[in-house]
Amino acid sequence: MLLILASVLWWSVSGARIGWWQTRVGVERTDEVTGLSVIEWRERFVPGLETPFLGLLLGGSVYASTFLFRRRIPSNQKTT
Amino acid sequence: MTTINRLVSATLAALSFSVSAAVAAPQSFDFKDPKGVNNVQFHLDAPLESISGQGTGITGTVSFDPAAPAATTGRIVLSTDSLTVGNPTMKEHLHSANWLDVAKFPEIVFEAKSLTHAVTTGGSTKAEAKGVLTVKGIAKEITVPVTITYLPGKLGTRLNKPELKGDLLVLRAQFSINRSDFGIQVGQYANNVSEQIELTLSLAGAAAQPAP
Numbered sequence: 001m002l003l004i005l006a007s008v009l010w011w012s013v014s015g016a017r018i019g020w021w022q023t024r025v026g027v028e029r030t031d032e033v034t035g036l037s038v039i040e041w042r043e044r045f046v047p048g049l050e051t052p053f054l055g056l057l058l059g060g061s062v063y064a065s066t067f068l069f070r071r072r073i074p075s076n077q078k079t080t
Numbered sequence: 081m082t083t084i085n086r087l088v089s090a091t092l093a094a095l096s097f098s099v100s101a102a103v104a105a106p107q108s109f110d111f112k113d114p115k116g117v118n119n120v121q122f123h124l125d126a127p128l129e130s131i132s133g134q135g136t137g138i139t140g141t142v143s144f145d146p147a148a149p150a151a152t153t154g155r156i157v158l159s160t161d162s163l164t165v166g167n168p169t170m171k172e173h174l175h176s177a178n179w180l181d182v183a184k185f186p187e188i189v190f191e192a193k194s195l196t197h198a199v200t201t202g203g204s205t206k207a208e209a210k211g212v213l214t215v216k217g218i219a220k221e222i223t224v225p226v227t228i229t230y231l232p233g234k235l236g237t238r239l240n241k242p243e244l245k246g247d248l249l250v251l252r253a254q255f256s257i258n259r260s261d262f263g264i265q266v267g268q269y270a271n272n273v274s275e276q277i278e279l280t281l282s283l284a285g286a287a288a289q290p291a292p
Contacts, residue, residue: 018128018129019128019129020128020129020167020169020170021167022166022167023166023167023168024164024166024168025166026166029117031115031117031238031284033231033234033237033238033248034117034229034231034238034248034250034284035250036117036118036119036250036252036282036283036284037117037282038116038117038118038119038134038136038282039119039121039134041164041166046166048129049128
């Protein structure tokens with residue numbers, strides 16, 4: 001649950017980008033004389049939709065694995 | 081009129097003719113931008129996220145005559161290797177043999193042959209440029225709406241070198257092409273990536289004047 005919440009939180013704080021992961025962000029620069037604009041790329045990781053999806057997958061897997069490795073309680077100790 | 085007066089008049093007339101001829105001559109503008117601003121932006125619609133990026137590896141020359149903008153011709157070359165997007169995997173796909181095949185086709189070329197419907201207002205000319213666009217080795221005749229802005233004497237200002245004399249020519253164009261027309265994933269990914277590629281050209285060329 002913590003994994004799912006952390007991934008959703010990270011994704012939300014980073015702008016809740018509805019798209020894929022980006023490792024570079026475009027920043028527009030305008031040339032004063034000509035008025036032309038160009039995108040300058042800066043190295044920065046922006047989490048995309050994969051982040052909450054992976055968090056959900058990982059959190060779900062961890063949760064499912066708890067059922068596999070759960071210690072079996074002897075039937076006579078189940079209830080008193 | 082005395083002989084001297086006649087001589088002066090004739091000399092002045094000859095001088096003014098040669099000056100106007102010099103001004104009216106077409107100039108060759110170099111589009112290799114030292115400021116790295118020249119770019120071609122592309123945009124393809126896709127269901128989750130539209131694919132947008134740009135290429136800045138631009139070279140080429142355009143012949144422009146301020147007295148006759150409609151006579152403009154030229155050749156603009158975009159290095160396909162300079163095309164980039166924000167996502168590295170997407171960039172890898174874009175450069176791969178399936179898409180642009182950058183290794184085999186290192187250039188995208190537009191050769192402007194003529195200008196039609198040219199309307200000049202002030203220093204700006206709106207027209208339709210007819211020419212040949214070559215992508216992935218496939219050449220197609222296309223017509224592109226362009227805006228040409230002539231900025232006389234602005235080269236030095238732009239490069240922060242007041243001693244440098246010369247003019248600038250700014251070209252802007254926005255148009256679409258079909259990727260299947262140029263052999264880019266023909267009939268593939270129709271549901272995932274749009275057939276149309278929207279292109280936006282923002283280019284500035286320089287014509288330096290030789291030092292006196």
